[in-house]
Amino acid sequence: MSNRTFALVAFTVALAIAAGCQLIPNEYFFSAAYTVLLYVILATAWNILGGYTGYVNFGSAAFFAIGAYTTVALYYAFKAPLLITVPAGMVVAGLAGLGLGYLTLRLRGVFFAIASLALAVMLYVCVVNWTFVGGARGAYVLQPEEIPFGLPRYIHLLFAVKVMMAAAALVVARAIETSTIGRGLAAIRDDEVAAEAAGVPTLRLKIFSAAVSGALMGMAGTTFPYYLSYIEPSSAFSLTYAVNSIAMPLIGGMMSWIGPLIGAVLLGSVQQFVQVTISSAWNLLIVGVLLVAFVTLAPNGIMGWVGAWRQRRGRGAKG
């Protein structure tokens, strides 16, 4: 399937989901689905750098919060609508990814990983001390009273926006994966020195994917202040985002765009269920345990199982 066809299909399906689900009478569905979609975006974005090149980003929460606080800052400064804050958040988060990548992607992968964690804590401290966006006390961001398309509540709109964003993230991830860039990234993952020797511009490719990955995570964050109408630093920078955006691609499978999607939908839904039926602390424990279990026992994730099963079946048919 060419990229254009895939994009067409993805956006059509997304539009159908966004419109069709509006008929669901349960309000809770929208906030649960919103969260699952948020994780689809974060996991897909993380995988563009982590899965395709093997550089672990622990700072997903930082990029997410950059998106969220860009919205807050623009809201307080000019009452800017979502149509402006979404691209703005993407640009700022993308630049952050670019800067972090430029500074640390030349070093061994582990230094990038630690630096990404460092970035998250640094930005957290800066936001806590930045009173314009509420500082440690947090800030209120009111949902607009006028809701377009005649939707009954604002969460319906946020849900529709998230569906489209998720589709966009998947289209971008797949486009990168199937392009020359994607092959270069895969070469870096397999053997960076050999890739460099073969003429792959490794540093430029890594920085590029760090920027794209950051921008998509920022995009996921831009709607966050509207979701609860309230934002404070420790929820925006929550380690939960970082853990989930690593766990989901690992559980789903990191080799292609479909793995993070599967991982996010599965793990995201399980979390929504556990959060309601048991408690949110247990829910986090489950994510951690699943992450460790998959990484030790099934390092290629669910898609790895599928691949092995296909291979076995293929061999069986031939022999």
Place this chain on the structure above:
Amino acid sequence: MSFWGHVSGMEISTSLLFNAIIAGLLLGGFYAAVSVGVSISFGMLDVVNIAHPAFILLGSYIAYYVNSQLGFDPIVVSLVLSPLFFLLGMALYRVYYLCFEKRGQEALRGLAFFFGILFITEVALILVFGVDYRTVQTVYADTTLRLGELDFPLRLVVPFLVSVAMVVGLQLYFTHTFFGRAVLAVAQDPLALRLMGVNPVRVKELAFALSIATAGVAGAFLIVIQPVQPSIGREYIGLTFAVCVLGGMGSIWGTLLGAFVLGLAESFTSTFFGPSWAPAVSFGLLLLTLAFRPSGLFGR
């Protein structure tokens, strides 16, 4: 951060300056104990144990639990219980080796593994102890020695002395015993060690276990110095790696020096800019070091 009383009427007097220096040095000694384990695991063994702070917190909570139940001194408790941490470290390294190092997958999946361990420990501590801050009772907690204008709070001095003793002891151990030299040899060239008939995996296992044992002891220092809550472990990830990188990877003296640099930097930041900025210092220094001098301040 609750180590410091922030100075509001910003008068930069000499006594303020000297007290900031003393607080920084005392804190630096503690940071050396916190980071020396990472210097061993990350610097020498090339095992990127970002879950190290989780074991520090585990040590804090064990010290807290024994202290609240039986009233024993937390630092003594941690030293007595350090063999347990040693065993835990051995088990953890064995899993890490079998699942990642042996398969050559340590880069991405090993990191994710330790990140998962960090997260699980934090959530488990929250489930058991809740999110309230916990403190310990010690005989020296409320005493402050005064030398003229200078303050020496014992809740900083005692951990400082024990941790410097521990770090210096480790350095002597690594340079003066057969096993210690084997660890240094693993750090330099595991293949050569194999040729000499020593099993590098076994050496790494014991050395990693030693690094986790230091985490348990450092945890007791932590809860003597400040109240502890499960999620503060994250702040120490940046700190331990900053110290480790600043000091030049895998050098114990470098760790001690790096820890003093960081302690002073944090102390000055919170005295003159306010304590809410202190956590940014270690991460900022780490980012700067990584960007401009990845071999460390004292590296070759």
